[in-house]
Amino acid sequence: MTRRLFVVSVAAALCLLTACSPKYNWRDYASPDAPYRVMFPAKPSTFTRNIDLDGMQVAMTMTAAEVDGATFAVGAAEAPDTARAQAALEAMQVALVRNIGATVTSSKATASEDRATRDVDATGTRQGVPMRLAGHFESRGKRFYQVIVLGKTQALPAEQVEQFLTSFKLP
Incomplete structure (x- = not known):
């Protein structure tokens, strides 16, 4: 009987620990290939x-x-x-928006001699499922970046999207 109580207690404790694990496990990431830092909501993969x-x-x-x-x-x-780095920003945005058959709902662009940014929010569908794209595109000199969140509209909480996009930093 004592052994059974112990097993049930351990199982209950494991269930509680699992239930308490956060869906978003934010972690700081510094790219080894390009000079940027960002917070990812889970362990990232690179290719x-x-x-x-x-x-x-x-x-x-x-x-x-x-x-x-x-x-x-x-x-x-x-x-x-x-x-060409600055021109790449629009090309990336157009390709991503087209990928989900989206309509851009808001956009903003800035440019100077060696830096440009584009921010976009777009909604569309993929295989009949409502999708959202939130993105920040930036160039600095010859380097350029796309920082995006893409997924089912209901799977993109505004605060998580904002946290990710605003955590992107260049030196």
Whole structure:
């Protein structure tokens, strides 16, 4: 009887610990490949692949984490020059918005001689499921970045999206 009580107690304790684990386990991430820092809501994975941005071939390194089907990702690459890095921002935004058949609901862009930013919020559908894209695109010199959250609309709590996007920092 004592052994049975012990097993039940341990099982109950494990259930409580599991129930208390946070869905979002925020962690600081510093890229070893590009000069940025960001907070990811789960342990991220990284991969590099070649992409075509309006005729410019670049190797983009993507670091991403997923929570409840929502993807939190940062992509980083380098263009041959500053002008092409700035042009890449729009190309990335257009491709991502097109990917979910979205309509841009808000956008803002700024540019200077060696820096440009674009912020976008878009809604669309993928396979009949309502989707949302929230993104920040930035270039500094020849380097450019995409910081995005993409997922089912109901799986993207505003405070989590905001935390991720505003945590992205360049030196």
